[in-house]
Amino acid sequence: MESIASAQQTGLSLGVARSSPGFGLLGAFLGALLVLFIIGPILRLLWASDPATLAAAAGDPEIRAAIVLTVLTASVATGMAVLLGAPLGYLLARRQFPGRTLLRGVLDLPVMIPHPVAGIALLLFLGRHSPVGGALAAMGLEVVSHVPGIIAAMLFVSAPLVVSGSREAFASVDPTLERVARTLGDTPWQAFRRITLPLAGRGIVTGALLAWGRSVSEFGAIVILTYHPKVASVLIFDRFTLSGLPGAVPAATLLLLVALAVFILLRILEPPAERAR
Amino acid sequence: MIRLEQVSLRAGTFRLTDVSLEVPAGGYALVIGPTGCGKTSLLEAIAGHVPVTTGRIFLQDRDVTSVPPEARRIGFVYQAYHLFPHLSVRANISYGLKDDPAAGRRVEELATMLGIAPLLDRSPRGLSGGEQQRIALARALAPRPAVLLLDEPFAAVDPAMRRMLRRELQDIREREGVTILHVTHDVDDALRLGDLIAVLGNGRIAQAGPPEEVFRYPESAFVADFLGAGTVLKGTLTRTGEREKTTRRFPARFESGGLQLEVIAEREGGAYAVIRPEDVLVSRQPFPDYPRNRFAATVHRVERLGPVANVHLDASGQRLMAAITAATVDTLALRPGDAVSIAIKATAVHLI
Numbered sequence: 027m028e029s030i031a032s033a034q035q036t037g038l039s040l041g042v043a044r045s046s047p048g049f050g051l052l053g054a055f056l057g058a059l060l061v062l063f064i065i066g067p068i069l070r071l072l073w074a075s076d077p078a079t080l081a082a083a084a085g086d087p088e089i090r091a092a093i094v095l096t097v098l099t100a101s102v103a104t105g106m107a108v109l110l111g112a113p114l115g116y117l118l119a120r121r122q123f124p125g126r127t128l129l130r131g132v133l134d135l136p137v138m139i140p141h142p143v144a145g146i147a148l149l150l151f152l153g154r155h156s157p158v159g160g161a162l163a164a165m166g167l168e169v170v171s172h173v174p175g176i177i178a179a180m181l182f183v184s185a186p187l188v189v190s191g192s193r194e195a196f197a198s199v200d201p202t203l204e205r206v207a208r209t210l211g212d213t214p215w216q217a218f219r220r221i222t223l224p225l226a227g228r229g230i231v232t233g234a235l236l237a238w239g240r241s242v243s244e245f246g247a248i249v250i251l252t253y254h255p256k257v258a259s260v261l262i263f264d265r266f267t268l269s270g271l272p273g274a275v276p277a278a279t280l281l282l283l284v285a286l287a288v289f290i291l292l293r294i295l296e297p298p299a300e301r302a303r
Numbered sequence: 304m305i306r307l308e309q310v311s312l313r314a315g316t317f318r319l320t321d322v323s324l325e326v327p328a329g330g331y332a333l334v335i336g337p338t339g340c341g342k343t344s345l346l347e348a349i350a351g352h353v354p355v356t357t358g359r360i361f362l363q364d365r366d367v368t369s370v371p372p373e374a375r376r377i378g379f380v381y382q383a384y385h386l387f388p389h390l391s392v393r394a395n396i397s398y399g400l401k402d403d404p405a406a407g408r409r410v411e412e413l414a415t416m417l418g419i420a421p422l423l424d425r426s427p428r429g430l431s432g433g434e435q436q437r438i439a440l441a442r443a444l445a446p447r448p449a450v451l452l453l454d455e456p457f458a459a460v461d462p463a464m465r466r467m468l469r470r471e472l473q474d475i476r477e478r479e480g481v482t483i484l485h486v487t488h489d490v491d492d493a494l495r496l497g498d499l500i501a502v503l504g505n506g507r508i509a510q511a512g513p514p515e516e517v518f519r520y521p522e523s524a525f526v527a528d529f530l531g532a533g534t535v536l537k538g539t540l541t542r543t544g545e546r547e548k549t550t551r552r553f554p555a556r557f558e559s560g561g562l563q564l565e566v567i568a569e570r571e572g573g574a575y576a577v578i579r580p581e582d583v584l585v586s587r588q589p590f591p592d593y594p595r596n597r598f599a600a601t602v603h604r605v606e607r608l609g610p611v612a613n614v615h616l617d618a619s620g621q622r623l624m625a626a627i628t629a630a631t632v633d634t635l636a637l638r639p640g641d642a643v644s645i646a647i648k649a650t651a652v653h654l655i
Binding site: 200202203205206207208209210211212213220221224225 | 347350351352371372373375377378379381383385387388389398399401442443446448
């Protein structure tokens with residue numbers, strides 16, 4: 027009882043302290059530690075290679091091929107995730123249907139599963155001797171150990187980010203706005219295109235950006251499904267095991283630069299912030 | 304013209320049953336009822352957002368019961384305005400005009416009429432409640448709807464703005480020739496704006512008619528109580544004289560607690576008596592002209608409301624309210640605890 031009482035008192039005094047500058051300073055100090063921990067390694071990596079080494083790495087055909095392959099496959103996977111996942115996000119946000127909560131849980135699974143485990147599951151599901159993989163192979167689409175395997179692994183791990191991002195984005199648009207648009211002569215599709223989509227757009231783009239980043243960074247599932255052709259993360263791991271840091275660092279720095287460049291570019295191109303309420 | 308024929312619907316926890324109502328073309332009707340009685344659901348059903356389970360909805364003599372909202376020619380102003388946040392004020396107002404070549408002129412015309420022309424190129428974000436209200440109104444009116452539905456349009460504006468908007472709505476109705484159905488919980492709006500009021504309670508229309516009539520002759524204790532038409536007393540009626548041949552009415556005594564009123568009644572037994580505050584006369588001297596329904600009373604409280612005042616009285620243990628001019632309050636120098644005489648005309652007691 028005493029400990030509870032004292033805990034409550036502590037809570038109370040924290041509540042009072044919240045308005046004092048001391049609390050803000052403490053928060054800023056703790057936050058700064060975390061920010062340094064994140065920025066430190068990134069800056070260290072950027073500084074690890076001199077420009078000449080980086081230029082040499084950029085000229086290495088194997089590194090170039092891996093980075094191009096990574097960017098392309100991540101973009102295709104993100105496009106597929108938006109095409110298939112954004113409508114699902116809309117349904118989850120707006121419609122009541124049986125099993126909705128279960129479906130949300132299922133869509134969160136890829137985030138919880140260790141990625142090599144996801145890779146093994148995908149291998150069992152899409153391998154040549156499985157019904158699905160066999161059917162795809164019969165249609166001429168080789169998945170495992172081919173480019174589609176990379177895209178499949180990326181889609182599996184990143185699609186939930188698009189679904190949850192667009193679900194939140196659509197949920198933040200007040201359905202009454204659509205009703206107003208309807209009384210002003212819009213069909214349901216026109217109201218969606220003129221009101222809902224522009225207002226949810228930023229949230230969907232944010233989800234897609236996260237999915238793209240997640241795809242570029244994927245390693246565990248890809249290395250099991252498609253070791254060859256090598257995406258950048260697989261190549262970097264390869265070089266690290268073969269020749270240690272000196273072999274891995276230039277490729278790692280290049281991949282980091284490419285990813286950062288794409289992120290910054292997309293953030294600049296993004297439509298201005300819209301608040302839906 | 305809006306005509307509802309025995310409309311029933313269920314929307315969430317709200318339920319409307321057998322709602323019938325007709326608003327003539329160019330008319331102004333108010334639906335009034337306590338918060339949460341299903342008023343908004345009724346508007347959404349007329350707009351086509353909420354399906355009706357039974358009954359029919361006619362707009363301009365056209366059965367629109369199964370017509371989608373975009374084909375009903377309706378303007379809808381929601382309580383919270385719901386301006387499109389990603390569009391400018393101008394784009395909000397012209398939203399329903401689509402490719403109309405005269406859209407620009409129509410927007411200017413409405414913006415001038417509503418005094419929002421200087422805001423046209425701004426974003427609706429950060430505008431005041433009154434400004435947003437006018438923009439929402441202009442947006443709803445732009446495509447020249449036959450019917451304008453207003454959901455508690457004064458809920459979030461201050462009293463001065465409310466008076467101004469009331470006048471403007473009357474102007475709009477005349478200029479645009481639009482039929483208005485306005486939902487409110489405010490009795491004042493109902494008295495000042497409508498040519499027709501409908502009182503909604505428990506998902507049904509309790510009473511509909513011209514406002515004066517509904518206020519003067521509430522058909523149920525619920526309506527009388529909700530409209531604040533006067534003091535509602537519960538009591539019993541006893542016949543005291545002969546039934547009149549043509550009107551079938553007779554003199555009777557209405558007893559409620561210690562209070563006895565001489566009234567004209569149609570039946571005996573349990574009843575409610577509604578006494579409007581303006582029918583209660585207050586004086587320092589006994590009323591010589593009123594042989595009946597004269598009482599001694601005590602002033603309980605004086606509530607000044609600008610030019611008029613409500614005097615709360617205690618008469619034989621019953622609370623009554625009298626509405627008299629503030630000048631009379633001063634002349635009589637009424638203070639709580641003062642003994643006064645009150646008188647009520649027999650014909651002014653409305654029995655339910």
